[in-house]
Amino acid sequence: MITGIQVFDVPFHWVNDGEKRLDASFYAQDVIAARIVLDKVAAKVKIANLKDIVKDIFMPALKITIPFCDNGQEYLTQSEVEFFLPRARKRLNINKIDDPERWKVKSGFLLISQSGTIGRVTMATKYLEKFVISPNLIRVVAEENLRGYIYAFLSSWFGQALIKSLQYGITVKHILPHHLYNIPIPRIQDLEKEINQKILEAHKLREEAQELLLKAEEMIYSELGLPRIDEDDIEYFGGKIGRIIKAFEIKASELDYRLDASYHEPILNLIKENLKNKEKEGKFQLKQLGNGVGKVFDLPTYKRIYVKSTEGYPILSGTHLRQLKLYDLKYISGRSFYKKGKSVLEKYKVKEGWILITERGTTGVIALVTKCWDGWLASHNILRVIPQNVNPGYLLAYLNTEYAQYQLKSKELGAVVKVLDPKDMENILVPIPKDKTLEDKIGSLVIDAYNKKDLANQIEENAIKYLEEILKKIAEEAK
Secondary structure, three states: OOOOOOOOOOOHHHHHOOOOOOOHHHHOHHHHHHHHHHHHHHOOOEEEEHHHHOOEEEOOOOOOOOOEEOOOEEEEOOOHHHEOOOOOOEEEOHHHOOOHHHHOOOOOOEEEEOEOOOOOEEEOOHHHHHOEEOOOEEEEEOOHHHHHHHHHHHHOHHHHHHHHHOOEOOOOOEOOHHHHOOOEEEEOHHHHHHHHHHHHHHHHHHHHHHHHHHHHHHHHHHHHOOOOOOHHHOOOOOHHHHHHHOOOOOOHHHOOOOOOHHHHOHHHHHHHHHHHHHHOOOOEEEEEOOOOOEEEEOOOOOOOOEEOOOOOEEEEOOHHHHEOOOOOOEEEOHHHHEEOOEEOHHHHEOOOOOEEEEOEOOOOOEEEOOOOOOOOEEOOOEEEEEEOOOOHHHHHHHHOOHHHHHHHHHOOEOOOOOEOOHHHHOOOEEEEEOOHHHHHHHHHHHHHHHHHHHHHHHHHHHHHHHHHHHHHHHHHHOO
């Protein structure tokens, strides 16, 4: 007997409509369930195609080679758009692309991932307007009185099932703008207004959260008098050619038993010089992270027994630390933490006010544990920092600055997979304001930002669940 195969019938008009798809995934179980519910809903309310209720659905022309450069406009990838406060790792020569305005977005645009992980929906914030955005995101432009409702429907299990059914490709899955044209959207006036209001409220909270983080970071520099880091101020060995490959000299007495070049980058000397010079002005006291500022530690690996959300504890991965809202959250059983008949679960839980830092792979991604995450679990690939005698929000704001990030990256070990060692992290220099009021003011901005993000996610989650429940109820009444 063959197992693991779904066998099912579909109405012929489903095959004959649209693009006449013959791939089975187009008619998967969740897709059929969504179609059945929406067919029943259509008997009681009006259904409109997405293309008929929005202003535009488009994406920039895909290029085989994107013209990256050193001094162009900041560019965000498909995945980076999902981050809480994304930082551009690449720059693009906007003069070498066709119709560059189509590569940008405005606040309120709905962005839908069109390759790899299909169908993730993001509403662009004001912060994203300064970037050039990957062409791998489909732009949906809708009026303000509808965009929140459309966002909620496309993010619901109905919308996600329908979007993912449209994907094509063997190795890397894709969708294109025209695939979204005929996605059915139920038109229920009172529901539209209510859901739209809730989603726009969540969107506003996210914009405010990003603005608070930016303000906190700016205050670190302005209030402590720290100059911005500029690599143009660094002198490399060998002049212009040496600058390209970042060649430099170092005394044998300064090696500290480390022969990896990144540990000794000249920019680290500039950072230490700036910090020590500004410390003399009396605005802050310079301390090492492990010297009464924060306790840094990691935990050993453990066997994971994955379970349903109602049966276990949510576990944060390194990817979750940077996301604006959590995708692909998994849950593990408390049985995973039994050693010699005794549970060690409690020591693996994270606590409100802790700071989490990715330890392996992409190191240095930082997040604050809020009340929402209190008592959750976190991967063993994440470092825990327990702030001591310092506002956790202030410490996180500083650790996200270039002053801390360059220091942190210099501590990486490993050739293929980069790793941070908690012991090495302890000597990162941290400026502690002598004015406790200033420290708390900066810290409160960060804490407020994370709380707004959590509230936005809760409002959005509740709105989407409510939408799903109403549509199911209408379908049941239509029997």
